[in-house]
Amino acid sequence: MRIIEAENYQTVSEAAASIIIDKVKTTPQLTLGLATGGTPVGTYEWLVKDHQKYDTSYEHVSTYNLDEYVGIHPSDQQSYHHYMDKYLFNHINIKRSHIHIPDGTAMDVQAEASRYEGLIHSINGVDLQLLGIGGNGHIGFNEPGTSFTKETHIATLARSTREANARFFSSMEKVPKQAITMGIQTILKSKEILLLASGEQKAGALLGLIRGDISEDCPVSVLRNHDHVTVIADHAALSLIK
Numbered sequence: 001m002r003i004i005e006a007e008n009y010q011t012v013s014e015a016a017a018s019i020i021i022d023k024v025k026t027t028p029q030l031t032l033g034l035a036t037g038g039t040p041v042g043t044y045e046w047l048v049k050d051h052q053k054y055d056t057s058y059e060h061v062s063t064y065n066l067d068e069y070v071g072i073h074p075s076d077q078q079s080y081h082h083y084m085d086k087y088l089f090n091h092i093n094i095k096r097s098h099i100h101i102p103d104g105t106a107m108d109v110q111a112e113a114s115r116y117e118g119l120i121h122s123i124n125g126v127d128l129q130l131l132g133i134g135g136n137g138h139i140g141f142n143e144p145g146t147s148f149t150k151e152t153h154i155a156t157l158a159r160s161t162r163e164a165n166a167r168f169f170s171s172m173e174k175v176p177k178q179a180i181t182m183g184i185q186t187i188l189k190s191k192e193i194l195l196l197a198s199g200e201q202k203a204g205a206l207l208g209l210i211r212g213d214i215s216e217d218c219p220v221s222v223l224r225n226h227d228h229v230t231v232i233a234d235h236a237a238l239s240l241i242k
């Protein structure tokens with residue numbers, strides 16, 4: 001596991017974007033796993049700036065998002081579909097048909113999870129998976145206690161995750177209780193993983209990743225079993241690592 005310590009959120013974002021841009025340039029048909037939440041916003045802003053300035057092309061890139069809330073329509077402002085359009089897809093030359101995000105409003109969400117897993121399986125795992133990290137160590141919506149053998153599935157969000165995500169909703173009651181998420185197995189199929197962390201609220205989870213036991217109690221710790229992981233974290237997120 002390679003750990004890059006950055007000064008702050010801006011430099012985490014810049015370093016992450018530069019790794020992604022290099023990959024897109026060297027592998028035009030890159031399959032890219034994407035995350036949402038607060039952390040990758042700065043990275044997406046850099047990707048957009050780079051595209052506008054240097055014309056880096058996403059024409060042949062395909063994307064696969066980690067997760068989507070159950071019951072939230074793609075056109076809803078709170079959906080991860082909307083988030084991705086707003087921060088990235090509307091501003092780069094990606095083909096709509098190359099964008100993949102689970103459908104949280106599918107009639108049969110279990111079947112949708114299986115369909116999505118099949119998609120990832122058909123490409124043999126994504127080339128590069130971007131991840132954030134929950135304060136409790138979750139990746140995707142794989143909360144503590146989730147089996148490391150899980151593939152894409154319906155997850156129940158931990159109370160602390162719903163509280164952390166309440167900032168994106170008008171009230172706590174509006175925060176969905178479930179999501180379709182890539183499972184740990186799905187994530188581990190990625191050829192390369194780029195995990196971003198910023199802020200002291202992520203310090204405990206990073207301690208679990210870097211120093212803790214590999215345990216389902218701290219889902220992110222499973223990344224120590226993967227051969228090609230880069231962590232980009234700022235001083236605050238790494239403040240518990242001596």
Ligand code: F6R
Pocket residue numbers: 034035036037038039040066067131132133134135138139140141
């Ligand atoms: C988002 C995702 C989540 C977030 C995590 C951190 O697609 O899968 O695991 O990466 O909850 O969220 P932020 O970045 O908002 O702290």
